[in-house]
Amino acid sequence: MVEEMQKIMRLLLFFSLVLLGACSNESTGVEKSDGKIMVTTTIGQIADGVKNIGGDKVEVISLMGPGTDPHLYKATQGDIEKLEKADIIFYNGLHLEGKVLDVLKKINDKKPTYAIGEVISEGSLLEDTEDSSAVDPHIWFDISLWQQALEKVRDGLIEIDPDNEEYYSKNADDYFSELDRLKEYAEEEMAKIPSEQRVLVTAHDAFGYFGAAYNMEVMGLQGLSTESEYGLGDVQELVDLLVERNIKAVFIESSISERSINAVIEGAKQKGHEVTIGGELFSDAMGEEGTEEGTYIGMYRHNVKTITDSLQ
Numbered sequence: 001m002v003e004e005m006q007k008i009m010r011l012l013l014f015f016s017l018v019l020l021g022a023c024s025n026e027s028t029g030v031e032k033s034d035g036k037i038m039v040t041t042t043i044g045q046i047a048d049g050v051k052n053i054g055g056d057k058v059e060v061i062s063l064m065g066p067g068t069d070p071h072l073y074k075a076t077q078g079d080i081e082k083l084e085k086a087d088i089i090f091y092n093g094l095h096l097e098g099k100v101l102d103v104l105k106k107i108n109d110k111k112p113t114y115a116i117g118e119v120i121s122e123g124s125l126l127e128d129t130e131d132s133s134a135v136d137p138h139i140w141f142d143i144s145l146w147q148q149a150l151e152k153v154r155d156g157l158i159e160i161d162p163d164n165e166e167y168y169s170k171n172a173d174d175y176f177s178e179l180d181r182l183k184e185y186a187e188e189e190m191a192k193i194p195s196e197q198r199v200l201v202t203a204h205d206a207f208g209y210f211g212a213a214y215n216m217e218v219m220g221l222q223g224l225s226t227e228s229e230y231g232l233g234d235v236q237e238l239v240d241l242l243v244e245r246n247i248k249a250v251f252i253e254s255s256i257s258e259r260s261i262n263a264v265i266e267g268a269k270q271k272g273h274e275v276t277i278g279g280e281l282f283s284d285a286m287g288e289e290g291t292e293e294g295t296y297i298g299m300y301r302h303n304v305k306t307i308t309d310s311l312q
């Protein structure tokens with residue numbers, strides 16, 4: 001009796017091993033045990049787009065959380081593991097994630113890795129005003145360009161999971177309709193700012209596309225990347241401009257220290273010109289997960305509201 005039981009147990013074990021083997025052979029390396037596609041992204045804006053387009057078919061991990069500056073960000077050992085585990089990777093490119101590029105390039109040979117900003121035609125990209133060989137990577141502030149970039153997310157998911165093509169296409173269409181509504185809202189609101197107040201002063205030049213879209217002049221204390229430190233000359237130049245143009249509000253950014261903008265406010269004060277902080281904008285990083293600002297649409301609306309509230 002005991003012997004028979006043992007025999008049955010051994011048989012059961014044998015069959016379960018065979019079954020396990022069959023399952024993992026069946027997997028193309030794309031689907032994980034829970035059936036979801038593992039997606040790793042760099043910035044939260046991309047992660048949010050992937051969540052909207054991939055829906056319940058994807059598990060998304062973003063390497064850079066709230067308050068993280070992508071220009072300075074270096075990949076940790078944990079990040080490399082997250083990239084290794086991914087089935088597919090999306091990043092912005094256009095040199096936004098300058099210090100993670102080497103890691104991304106290495107992984108590029110092993111699995112589908114897409115720089116979604118690099119699908120945008122050169123003619124639509126803004127040039128770096130200080131270095132004509134570089135382009136402005138902050139494309140998510142132009143809603144139409146961002147939609148083009150997210151089409152690459154949709155296409156990448158379809159390529160890796162063609163069975164669900166219809167699902168991804170439908171989700172993308174729904175999300176793009178929401179983006180159209182966001183664009184209408186932003187255009188309507190931004191148009192309310194009087195012409196003499198249409199100057200947006202921030203810690204770094206993240207808002208070039210935003211300015212171009214809504215006819216705002218944009219000035220940042222630091223250049224397109226936060227890699228270069230701002231100098232005393234930059235502070236002085238911006239102070240002079242605030243005084244000269246009678247600009248009353250400047251904006252801090254959630255991913256950049258307030259120190260630089262405070263130096264400008266202090267400098268203006270010494271010249272007898274009162275400048276206030278118009279509020280905090282989300283530029284390169286989004287808000288906390290679970291909050292309105294933790295989504296692309298929410299952060300965009302927050303920025304529009306913050307800017308229009310203080311410049312009207």
Ligand SMILES: [Zn+2]
Nearest residue numbers: 206224225284
């Ligand atoms: Zn930036």
